[in-house]
Amino acid sequence: MKKLFIENTVEHVGEVVDLYGWVDTVRDHKKIVFIDLRDRTGIVQIVGGEDFKGLSPEDVVHIKGLVKERPEKLINPKIKTGAIEIEGKEVVILNKSLTPPLPLNTDGYDIDEEVRLKYRYLDLRRKRLTRNIILRSKMVRLVREFLTSKGFIEIETPLLTKSTPEGSRDFLVPSRMQPGKFYALPQSPQQYKQLLMAAGFERYFQIAKCLRDEDLRADRGFEHTQIDLEMSFVNREDVMKLDEEMVTTIAEELGYTIKQKPFPVFTYKEAMEKYGADKFDMRTEEDKQNGVLAFAWVIDFPFFERDDENKWTFTHNPFSAPMPEHREMLLNKENIDTIMATQYDLVCNGYEVGGGSIRTHEPSVLKSTLEIMGYTEERIQAEFGHMLEAFQYGTPPHGGLAHGIERLMMILTGEPYLREVVAFPMTSTGQTAATNAPSPVDEKQLKELGIKVV
Numbered sequence: 001m002k003k004l005f006i007e008n009t010v011e012h013v014g015e016v017v018d019l020y021g022w023v024d025t026v027r028d029h030k031k032i033v034f035i036d037l038r039d040r041t042g043i044v045q046i047v048g049g050e051d052f053k054g055l056s057p058e059d060v061v062h063i064k065g066l067v068k069e070r071p072e073k074l075i076n077p078k079i080k081t082g083a084i085e086i087e088g089k090e091v092v093i094l095n096k097s098l099t100p101p102l103p104l105n106t107d108g109y110d111i112d113e114e115v116r117l118k119y120r121y122l123d124l125r126r127k128r129l130t131r132n133i134i135l136r137s138k139m140v141r142l143v144r145e146f147l148t149s150k151g152f153i154e155i156e157t158p159l160l161t162k163s164t165p166e167g168s169r170d171f172l173v174p175s176r177m178q179p180g181k182f183y184a185l186p187q188s189p190q191q192y193k194q195l196l197m198a199a200g201f202e203r204y205f206q207i208a209k210c211l212r213d214e215d216l217r218a219d220r221g222f223e224h225t226q227i228d229l230e231m232s233f234v235n236r237e238d239v240m241k242l243d244e245e246m247v248t249t250i251a252e253e254l255g256y257t258i259k260q261k262p263f264p265v266f267t268y269k270e271a272m273e274k275y276g277a278d279k280f281d282m283r284t285e286e287d288k289q290n291g292v293l294a295f296a297w298v299i300d301f302p303f304f305e306r307d308d309e310n311k312w313t314f315t316h317n318p319f320s321a322p323m324p325e326h327r328e329m330l331l332n333k334e335n336i337d338t339i340m341a342t343q344y345d346l347v348c349n350g351y352e353v354g355g356g357s358i359r360t361h362e363p364s365v366l367k368s369t370l371e372i373m374g375y376t377e378e379r380i381q382a383e384f385g386h387m388l389e390a391f392q393y394g395t396p397p398h399g400g401l402a403h404g405i406e407r408l409m410m411i412l413t414g415e416p417y418l419r420e421v422v423a424f425p426m427t428s429t430g431q432t433a434a435t436n437a438p439s440p441v442d443e444k445q446l447k448e449l450g451i452k453v454v
């Protein structure tokens with residue numbers, strides 16, 4: 001097993017060490033060769049003799065060498081291992097590399113997306129991308145640590161599930177055992193997390209994959225990952241406070257500065273008046289240069305809005321509770337345009353980075369919400385019967401929220417595209433990275449599923 005990451009070689013001056021990694025660059029100076037050896041933690045300079053001459057970039061090698069301090073004037077302060085170099089003693093090529101079809105020592109922004117994603121495993125060797133992916137892992141680790149310390153339990157929910165109205169188009173999966181019927185991939189774990197509250201877990205979280213068949217944009221893909229959480233016996237302010245503590249802890253642990261603490265709170269009306277939108281950027285030019293994070297909450301959203309056909313639909317989430325003072329109006333279906341939801345959205349640097357609500361745990365309120373949207377009794381029972389039933393067996397008051405990890409990562413890294421913070425993103429035409437889906441399938445597979453492509 002590899003025991004030493006390159007960044008740690010500095011701790012082994014005077015020792016012969018075994019290094020494993022990729023050849024980053026080769027500079028041939030006749031009698032000696034300078035090799036930069038790379039792993040995900042950085043590069044180190046190897047000085048080698050004849051044996052090292054056959055190496056070329058991206059070869060995977062095992063090098064045995066002596067760690068030596070560099071003379072004062074040769075110290076390179078730009079790299080972590082700049083005060084040392086390795087006197088190469090032995091080298092074994094573990095895998096010879098062809099010349100990569102794309103340069104890896106640039107930031108990569110100007111390289112064609114198709115090429116970058118086809119060779120994503122090479123593209124990811126790029127320093128910028130390696131760093132982004134590692135930062136993402138750190139962020140998720142901090143989320144787990146924080147939530148676990150607050151008594152949250154991590155629970156997985158199914159990927160093959162029932163369509164849930166989250167405002168997007170579903171991805172459907174045909175059932176082989178029940179031909180003609182379909183599962184939907186979850187747009188979010190919304191219903192399951194509420195059922196976990198009914199089950200008595202009280203504090204749940206999940207790093208959850210969510211799938212939505214929407215048009216692709218710079219900051220939106222078919223798949224995204226949410227930090228999804230739900231709590232029982234809470235009010236709106238409790239969830240906002242806990243979440244704010246989580247976001248603040250993580251951002252500060254990662255070394256970021258937050259513009260204003262506690263986060264300012266705007267009503268939807270105030271936000272629209274002040275910024276003309278419910279997501280906005282409060283940073284000054286100077287804040288932008290310094291990578292400052294300007295978080296704000298938006299609350300008091302209208303529960304309903306008119307859709308294209310002039311029918312009422314929910315603005316955020318049909319499972320939300322109305323503001324307590326509007327409960328009667330919702331039950332009586334009166335003044336629908338003035339009913340406000342317990343929804344809270346978190347905004348940062350111009351993006352919406354999270355949102356949630358207190359949910360209704362009363363069957364009558366959920367039913368009335370669905371009726372306002374014109375759902376028939378039959379449809380309500382077919383699509384929401386299980387929730388209405390659960391609410392009749394001791395479901396506690398509860399609420400929660402979710403954060404899109406990719407959006408948060410884009411803000412933290414300053415990256416303009418989602419693909420820069422995802423290991424294997426899709427192309428803008430929805431083709432998968434490295435593998436080549438969607439692709440045709442066997443006639444036999446279709447037959448088994450009872451499906452005909454027309």
Ligand code: ASP
Binds near residue numbers: 166317400401
């Ligand atoms: N399920 C919601 C969403 O995906 C978030 C929430 O209300 O917890 O946007």
